[in-house]
Amino acid sequence: xxxxxxxxxxxxxxxxxxxxxxxxxxxxxxxxxxxxxxxxxxxxxxxxxxxxxxxxxxxxxxxxxxxxxxxxxxxxxxxxxxxxxxxxxxxxxxxxxxxxxxxxxxxxxxxxxxxxxxxxxxxxxxxxxxxxxxxxxxxxxxxxxxxxxxxxxxxxxxxxxxxxxxxxxxxxxxxxxxxxxxxxxxxxxxxxxxxxxxxxxxxxxxxxxxxxxxxxxxxxxxxxxxxxxxxxxxxxxxxxxxxxxxxxxxxxxxxxxxxxxxxxxxxxxxxxxxxxxxxxxxxxxxxxxxxxxxxxxxxxxxxxxxxxxxxxxxxxxxxxxxxxxxxxxxxxxxxxxxxxx
Numbered sequence: 001x002x003x004x005x006x007x008x009x010x011x012x013x014x015x016x017x018x019x020x021x022x023x024x025x026x027x028x029x030x031x032x033x034x035x036x037x038x039x040x041x042x043x044x045x046x047x048x049x050x051x052x053x054x055x056x057x058x059x060x061x062x063x064x065x066x067x068x069x070x071x072x073x074x075x076x077x078x079x080x081x082x083x084x085x086x087x088x089x090x091x092x093x094x095x096x097x098x099x100x101x102x103x104x105x106x107x108x109x110x111x112x113x114x115x116x117x118x119x120x121x122x123x124x125x126x127x128x129x130x131x132x133x134x135x136x137x138x139x140x141x142x143x144x145x146x147x148x149x150x151x152x153x154x155x156x157x158x159x160x161x162x163x164x165x166x167x168x169x170x171x172x173x174x175x176x177x178x179x180x181x182x183x184x185x186x187x188x189x190x191x192x193x194x195x196x197x198x199x200x201x202x203x204x205x206x207x208x209x210x211x212x213x214x215x216x217x218x219x220x221x222x223x224x225x226x227x228x229x230x231x232x233x234x235x236x237x238x239x240x241x242x243x244x245x246x247x248x249x250x251x252x253x254x255x256x257x258x259x260x261x262x263x264x265x266x267x268x269x270x271x272x273x274x275x276x277x278x279x280x281x282x283x284x285x286x287x288x289x290x291x292x293x294x295x296x297x298x299x300x301x302x303x304x305x306x307x308x309x310x311x312x313x314x315x316x317x318x319x320x321x322x323x324x325x326x327x328x329x330x331x332x333x334x335x336x337x338x339x340x341x
Contacts, residue, residue, distance in 0.1 A: 001017060001019055002017070002018055002019065003015050003016065003017055004016040004018070004052075004056065006035065006056055006061050006076075007035075007061035007062070007063045008063070009062075009063035011080055011081050012063050012065075012078065012079065012080055013063075013078070013079045013082075014061060014063055014065060014067065014068060014076065014077070014078055014079075015076070015077045015078075015079060016052075016054060016056070016075065016076055016077075017074070017075050017076075017077060018052040018053070018054075018075070019075075020073045020074050020075035020142075020143075021052065021053045021054060021073065021075035022053075022072075022073055022075070022145065022187040022215060022217055023038065023041040023044065023045065023053035023185060023187075023217045023220060023221065024072065024187075024215035024216050024217040024220065024253075024254075025038040025041075025216055025217070025220045025253060025254025025256070026070050026071065026072065026215065026216065026231075026248065026254070027054070027066075027067035027068075027070060027071055027076055028054075028067075028254040028255075029070075029247060029248055029251060029253075029254050030066045030067060030069075030070050030244060030247045030248065031066060031067055032062075032064065032066060033060045033061060033062055034057065034060065035056060035057050035060040035061040035067075036054055036055075036056065036057075036067060037054065037055040037056070037057060037257045037259065037340050038053060038054060038055075038220055038254050038256055038257065039055065039256045039257040039258055039259030039260070039320065039340075040053075040256075040258075040259045040260040040320040040335070040337075041053055041185055041217060041220050041221035041256065041320075042181035042184065042185055042221040042223065042319070042320060042321035042322060043260055043320050043321065043322040043325075043335050045184055045185040045221065046181075046184055046321075046322050046326070048322035048325050048326070048334070048335055049260055049320075049322070049334075049335040049336070049337060050337065051259065051260070051337045055257075055259050055340040056340075057340060065078040065085075066244075068085075068090060069089060069090045069091060069244065070091055070244050070247075070248065071091065071092060072091055072092065072095075072145070072146070072164040072165070072213065072215060073092070073145055074092040074142075078090070087239070088237070088238060088239045089238065089239045089240050090238075091164060091234070091236060091238050091244075094236040094237060094238035094239070095146060095162055095164055095235075095236040095238075096160075096162040096236065097139075097141050097144075098139050098141065098144050098146060098150065098151075098159065098160070098161045098162075099139075099159070099160050100137045100139065100158055100159050101158050101159075101160070102158075103156045103157065103158040104137050104154075104156065104158040104159075105133070105155070105156055105158075106121050106122070106123050106133055106134065106135030106136070106137055107121075107155060108121040108123065109150075109153045109154065109155065110137065110149070110150035110153060110154060110159060111137075113149045113150065113153050113189075114149060114150060115145075115147060115149060115186075115187065115188055115189040115211075116143050116144065116145055116147075116187065117143070118139055118140040118141075118143045118144045119137065119138070119139050119140070119150060120137075120138045120140075121135060121136070121137050121138075122135050122136045122137075122138070123135040145187050145188060145213060146161055146162060146163050146164055146213060147161075147163075147187070147188035147189075147190065147211050147212075147213055148161045148163060148210055148211055148213075149188070149189065149211050152210050152211070162235060162236060163213050163235050164213055164215075164234070164235060164236065165213055165214045165215070165231045165232075165233065165234060165235060165248075166214065166231070166232050166233040166235060167212070167214025167229060167230055167231045167232050167233075168214070168228075168229070168230050168232060169207050169209070169212060169214065169218075169227070169228075169229050170227070170228045170229075171203075171204075171205055171207070171226055171227045171228075172226045172227075172228075173203065173204065175224050175225070175226035175284060176204045176205060176222075176224070176226040176227075177204075177223075177224055177226070177280035177283045177284055178193065178204040178205065179223065179278075179280040179321055179323050180193060180205075181221050181222060181223060181280070181319075181321040181323070182205060182218035182219075182221060182222055182227060183205065185217050185218055185221040186217060186218055187213075187215065187217060188211045188212060188213055188215075189208075189211060190207060190208045190209075190211040190212040190213075191205055191206070191207060191208070191218060192205070192206055192208070193205060193206070194206045214229055214230075214231050214232075215229075216229040216231075216253030216254065219252075219253035220253055220254055220256050221256075221321070222319070223280045223281055223318075223319020223320065223321040223323075224280050224281060224284045224319060228252065228253070229253050230249075230250055230251065230252065230253075231248050231249055231250075231251070232249060232250060233249065234248070234249075256320075257340065258315075258316065258318060258320060258338065259320070259337065259338050259340060260318070260320045260335045260336060260337060260338050261315055261318075261335070261336055261337075261338045262303075262312050262315060262318055262324070262333060262334075262335060263333070263334055263335070263336050264309070264310050264311075264312065264332060264333045265331075265332045265333075266309040266310075266332075268330045268331065268332035269308075269309040269310050269330065269332035269333070270329065270330055270332070271305050271308035271309055271310070272329065273305045273310075274327045274328065274329070275303055275310055275323075275324035275325075275327060275328055275333055276300060276303045276304060276305055276310065278323045278324060278326075278327045279301075279302055279303050279323060279324055280319060280321060280323060281301050281302045281317055281318065281319050282300050282301050282302050282303055284301075285300070285301035285302075286300075286301075300313055301313065301314065301317055302314060302317050302318055303324060303333075310332065310333060320335065322335055
């Protein structure tokens with residue numbers, strides 16, 4: 001497992017473990033020194049750029065541990081003498097483990113729906129005269145994000161989950177471009193694009209409240225800022241949590257920083273304009289462009305086709321979602337890491 005030491009002071013260390021990070025930016029909201037930078041969450045989640053969710057501003061951390069205390073997954077860890085601190089002033093230590101009681105029938109539904117693949121159900125025929133199945137349900141607490149899917153689908157109420165946060169989720173239908181960045185980023189499979197029938201009107205993106213942990217990763221990743229997530233409570237009995245409630249509750253999600261840049265290959269580009277149309281920043285700027293009217297407008301917000309090749313109009317407005325790279329048939333546009341200042 002890869003680790004990055006953010007800072008060291010005396011016998012203490014703050015360590016970042018990218019494999020556990022969900023890109024929520026909760027740590028960024030409480031950091032007093034702006035050491036942590038969240039950005040390019042959509043592109044990272046989609047595997048389109050070689051970087052982590054978090055960037056570190058060097059020589060700024062004071063090893064206070066605020067970030068590690070509010071991290072809901074343990075991706076930021078405070079260590080003393082090389083060992084993780086286990087106090088309940090840390091959310092990851094205060095939150096109750098997801099448990100399975102003896103009522104479990106080992107049907108396997110929880111294993112099927114777990115968005116993080118944390119559950120293993122072992123099954124075997126019972127050693128008796130009844131036609132029944134015995135087994136074992138194993139939950140990997142290290143990767144569990146406490147989303148509640150398993151508890152919701154369990155037919156015998158055998159699973160108990162404590163969520164890290166309560167909150168509110170809002171998406172502006174007029175701003176949302178249905179780019180699916182939030183859907184791909186959500187660690188809980190709490191967001192989806194609904195199916196529809198002919199003539200039926202549905203939301204562009206729908207929300208499953210029972211599966212949401214109100215982490216804010218969707219809001220951080222949205223390239224047009226159509227989503228607003230607010231935490232309204234820290235659920236676990238975390239010691240000294242009033243300090244963090246002041247920092248987190250009823251506040252907007254972390255503000256993302258542009259930590260990537262678009263790069264194009266004019267020789268590979270076909271000039272098809274697919275990237276120009278699919279770009280959510282472009283389509284939000286002009287609804288006709290989103291409808292495919294590529295050549296009817298003179299000005300584009302982010303991407304344009306000129307003289308048969310794609311051109312970048314303004315790097316700074318990029319939402320770093322990677323839709324352009326995903327649709328390009330010749331890999332003529334991609335994202336590269338941009339150093340944090």
